Each structure stands twice: as structure tokens, then as C-alpha cells.
Amino acid sequence: MTHFLLTCVELTETQRSYLQTTFSINQVVPIEMFDRADSGKVTIIYGWSDTLPSLTHFSSLKWIQTLSAGVNYLPLEELAKRNIIVTTTSGIHGHQMTESVLGMLFSYTRNIRESILKQEKREWGVANKGTDLVDKRVLIFGTGNIAKQLAKTLQVFGCDVFGINRSGRQVEHFTQTFNYQDGQSKLSTMDIVINLMPGTTETYHYFNDCLFSNMKKGVIFINMGRGTSVNTSDLISHIKTEKIAFAALDVFEEEPLPKDSELWGLKNVLITPHISGATDKYNDRAFTILTDNLMRFMKHEVLKNVVDLDLGY
């Protein structure tokens, strides 16, 4: 069988020729050079782009190797209907996302954010002594690869780390994990709550008024999962009452966050523009997933990081 790989990811010349020689891929075409008339020949798509022709034109497509961990931007139903395999880059986000969570935490607990804002006014001094992570109780929603690496790292800092997943099954690096129901009853004892859940219909607006109400007064809330998991207006209410002492948000219901969103101006909110998964090493790490999966694909073996298209992750 001949293969045509359409890549929406920038490849180096070395990477491109490696793909062609090692995997006998006849054509490796970058999206900028792609002729839509060739859509019917494409068997593999690497990455994804909103500018691609509609899926119906990709009549020979067998597999999409995405560049992300979450896939809620893909036409999952149609892909399922056509039995197209979707794989993610799950496993390469742990380092940078763990560092982003910690950077956001420390920006607050170590008074770095306050210092940055005061530096703009040449002002010396901060309002309080700050704190450190020793003995802090952390609850992470999600217990996948990223959550596991984060949990393991938080334990190095002396945190007691709990997790939440669908079944409540125990997962390494967590002191204890709960299912969605049991987890809610633990919320009030947690100093830090971190969302890493995928964006699915099940998690839509999961963080709502009720959930925020059950949190401890003065909690730190971090959203690194998907913006759709949070009811934004409920979140804003609980930030305003200072129930949530500090919210660090990397993902939003609408991205880019609209200019007129109230979130921008709240003093206890840190906004980052959906960057926690990014790193200058990303494409190199993703390429090792692609080549590993190509090896399996050519041998008709089961691929790594296959998405369950019904569950959406």
C-alpha cells in the first residue's frame, strides 16, 4: 500500500526525509504545499488545522496523529462513523504542564505576581509573607499522564495529593483517589484544586456554583484542562466573594478570552493564553510519538494513545 502523509506540523528537512526513507511513505506534504485535489490520496494526517478541506474529501484517510492531548476540536462523530483512528500526543505534556502549574502556584504563594505588578510602579514590598507548599492538601481532577507527573512532583514539595477520576480507581503518586461523587465531599478540606479533565459532554460546566460553594474559603483554583469544564459566571462570583483566593486560568470557555471578559480585571486572577502545554521542545517530542506510531501502523499493530471516539478522550 502507498502512503500519503499530510502534515500540519512544521517538520525539519531531516525529519521529513527520515519519514520517507524509514517508513516508505511516498509523499510527505506540508499543509502550505498541499493541493486540495489530492485530498482523496491522503492516508495519514499529522496535526490538524481548521483550514483543511472537509473530512468527506479525505476518502482514503486511515489515521490522524494529532499534536494535542485533548481532541474536542475534531469532528469525533464523523471520524467514529468512518473508523478513522485518532491518536494523541498524550505523554509529552507532563514536564511543561507541571512546570506551568507550579509557576502559577508560586506566582501567588511566593508573592511573585504581586512583585511583578509593583515593579511596574517601582514599588518595594509585598502585603504578606506568602506561604510554601509543605503540608498543603491538593485535589487534582483527572488522573492521566499529566496529572500523575504533577502529583508526583507536588509530593516532592511536601503536598498531600488526592485525585479524582470516573471510577475512583487508585493511581500511583496519589495519596488517594476518589470517584466524582466521593470527591465532592472532600473538596472542603483542600487548599488547592486543579482541573486537568478533558473537555467532554460529561465534564461540561462541571465546575459550577455548587462545586465552588463546597470548596474551602480561600482555596486556590487552577484550570489547565479545558475551559468548557467551568461555568465562567459561577467562577467569577466565587472569585469576587474571595471564596476563591486565587484563580490561575490557562483555558477558557471562549478562546481567545474576549476583551470584555470580566476575568481580565479581577485582582485575584492570573490569566495565561492557553500556553501551559507549549514548549520549544514540543515538536521534537511529538515527532517521537509520530514515528513510534508509524512503526506500529506499518506493522498493523495497535497504535499508542488511541482516542475512544465515543468518550472523546
Add this chain to the structure above:
Amino acid sequence: MTHFLLTCVELTETQRSYLQTTFSINQVVPIEMFDRADSGKVTIIYGWSDTLPSLTHFSSLKWIQTLSAGVNYLPLEELAKRNIIVTTTSGIHGHQMTESVLGMLFSYTRNIRESILKQEKREWGVANKGTDLVDKRVLIFGTGNIAKQLAKTLQVFGCDVFGINRSGRQVEHFTQTFNYQDGQSKLSTMDIVINLMPGTTETYHYFNDCLFSNMKKGVIFINMGRGTSVNTSDLISHIKTEKIAFAALDVFEEEPLPKDSELWGLKNVLITPHISGATDKYNDRAFTILTDNLMRFMKHEVLKNVVDLDLGY
């Protein structure tokens, strides 16, 4: 022998009565209630204050348990002449200072500082993908308690951590340590340089034009030790040429940093107001050092964290 403890550190009522009953200290007097006429009775000072009477009035003083790791603010020569013991709280700074170093690092490498500044203008997006700490080469000047904990933690993030001390003796948690001389030749291979040296005559302006010139183009420089270790105008020059891509400074030659210091306005500089050692748990942790040392003091045993008054640390 009767004891009179003058405390410049706020104690809880429980802590105060614990000192009196457990150690048979006749008087535990907070500085706000202290009658200068009693200076001659004071045998122990806990903490330090610029408002204390001159040392000559403390004719019975045996021991100062400071609240800090560095002691360059004390009249060390006079203390040495009078054989007054000085002990530090060395060992209780590791957690919070490690977190501050990481917070400063991540504020840059994870684009958090840029996001904070853009949030003020409701601007979405950052200039580049950022990076992560995996495989970064870090050189720490100083290999004491704080440096060891920092080195151990940086290794968790995949850094290769090197240290510098006077003798070049090997220290746990460092891949390798060098003496001052050998260390300089390694500078050009380091991505991140962190100063944790004490402020002594030996370290005065140690970081000067020559040392900065030997660093790698694009280095990250963090000063958490003492401001006097750095020649500020040399530092500013190398920030302006972008030899130093990012400088995070918690200590300065003059503190508070003067309003007209050029450092405030440099775009690649993060200034925090000498807060990296602070935490809401500080006084509780220091109190355990005080009581541990009181136990030894009463039994005429050697105290912990005794300062070599000639070396100054």
C-alpha cells in the same frame, strides 16, 4: 544561673510560657516591652533589631539566636571580641527559597510574567513557546542547606545541577562541584546561574563584568544570596546587551532598591523585595531551632548553626 531572654520575634502566648516553664528562663521580654535599663541583665537575644541599644550595654549577653541564615547585618567583630555566640536559623529556608527560585524561573520559562503584564492590557498571546527545565544545566554558587535542597529539587525537573564552594568538595545532590577557580571555566556551558553565597568580604562584587562576560549568551541569572555579591552596574550592562536573557533578583546592594535604580525599568528583570526566605510558617520553624538550641545551651552543649564570626557565616 538566671536567664533573661529578649525577643525581637513575636511569640505566641503558648510559645512564651513554653520557654519559661521548659527552660526555666526567668524573663522572656518582647522588644516592645523592653526597658533599656535592663540591658545588663539580658543573657540571650532572639532575633535582632536595629532599634536595640548598642552592644556595649548588653554586658551579660552570651548568645544571639538570629532569625536569619545570613548575619552580615550584625557587628561581627565586636561579637567575636566578646565571645558572644551567634547562631542562625540555617535549615529552615530550603522549602520557601527553593519554591521562590522555581517561581522566578517558571515566571520566565513558562511565559507567566509576560502573561501577567499582558493581562493588565487585556492582551491574549505570548511571543514564544517558552521552554521547560528538562536537560537544562544549572550552576549554583553556594552548596549549603538551601543550595542542597534546591539542587535536589531541580534534579527532579531533569536539570543537570553543578555547584561551587570554596574548596570544591563534593556535595550530595550535585552532579559535580567545583572551587571558585574551576567553576569560572564552566560558566559558559550553563543555562542557569544561581547565586546563594553569603554576603562576606570574600564574595563582595564577586559577580562582576569578567564573570558575566564568561557566561553563555542568553543565560538566566538569579540572585537569592546577598546583593553585595553583585556589581550592580556590571549586571545592568550585561542585561542591556541581552547576554543575560533574564535576571531575577531578590537581593540588592542597597535595600529597599532605590526608586531611581535603572533595574526597575529593564524589561528582562524581575525584582522581588527580599522575600524569598519569607513564609507564614517561618516563625514556627524558627521556634523549633530556638528551643533545640536552648536545650543545648542549658546543658552547656555545642549549639546548632553556630556562626564562625571570622568567616561571617
